[in-house]
Amino acid sequence: MSAIALREPDERERAALVELWVAAWNATFPQMNFDGRRAWLRARLAQLEADGARLIAAFDEEAPLGFVVIDPATNWLDQIAVLPAAFGRGVARALLAEARALSPARINLDVNADNARALRFYEREGFVKVGEGRNPNSGLPTFKLEWAINRPPRE
Numbered sequence: 001m002s003a004i005a006l007r008e009p010d011e012r013e014r015a016a017l018v019e020l021w022v023a024a025w026n027a028t029f030p031q032m033n034f035d036g037r038r039a040w041l042r043a044r045l046a047q048l049e050a051d052g053a054r055l056i057a058a059f060d061e062e063a064p065l066g067f068v069v070i071d072p073a074t075n076w077l078d079q080i081a082v083l084p085a086a087f088g089r090g091v092a093r094a095l096l097a098e099a100r101a102l103s104p105a106r107i108n109l110d111v112n113a114d115n116a117r118a119l120r121f122y123e124r125e126g127f128v129k130v131g132e133g134r135n136p137n138s139g140l141p142t143f144k145l146e147w148a149i150n151r152p153p154r155e
Contacts (some may be wrong), residue, residue, distance in 0.1 A: 004065065004094045009057040011148075016064045017057055018042060020083050028115060032138070045069065048078055055155075056085040056098050058091050059084075068095040072102045077109040087117075096125055106148045113141040122147075 009017060018038050025034040049055055053071040057064055066082035077099055084092045099107055110133060111118050122145050131144035 003060075003093060005059045006094060007059070008055060009064070009067070013057060013064060014045070014055075014057075015144075017055075017067050020064055020066065021079070021081045023095050024081040024086055027087075028117070029112075037137075045079075053078060054079050054102055056095065056102075058095055060086075065089075066091040066095055068099050070099040070107070075106045075108050076105045077103075077107050080109075092121055093125070100147075104149065106146065108144065110135070110142040110144055110148050111139050112138075113143050119143070 018041055020037060020039055022034045025032070025037075034087060048069055048071065051071065052073050053069050053076075055067060055069050057067040059065060064083065065086045067079070068077065070077045071081040080092060080095055080099075082095075107127075108130075109122075109127075111122060112135060113119075113132070125147065127145040127147045129143050130146045133142045133144055134140065135142050
């Protein structure tokens with residue numbers, strides 16, 4: 001794999017990121033159909049950015065591999081998605097490193113409680129469970145996770 005380049009996407013690339021997001025979620029939860037959620041994601045990303053969040057995408061030779069959306073003012077990581085063909089290639093780790101650069105003291109997020117792959121990734125990256133909730137779109141249970149630079153070691 002070539003080096004991963006991280007940058008803000010242009011408008012043409014944003015359309016590809018929407019398709020990437022659909023593919024990632026369809027691969028993660030094949031029992032659900034994310035094809036009809038494109039308009040929701042486009043509106044969500046626009047609102048997040050209007051509110052101050054940053055959208056950073058990962059590229060390999062100009063092909064999008066993934067993206068992250070984080071609000072440095074609130075430390076909220078709203079979206080992280082990786083192209084299924086790039087799973088296990090370090091893309092999520094590179095995106096999370098960029099999120100940490102933008103929000104260096106703390107990151108909070110929600111993750112679906114039954115997304116075992118994501119939960120293992122976040123645990124390896126030092127996130128801890130700080131609460132529970134429900135996904136407002138699906139109603140499925142979620143875990144609230146947090147990473148903090150000065151968190152005491154777990155016992």
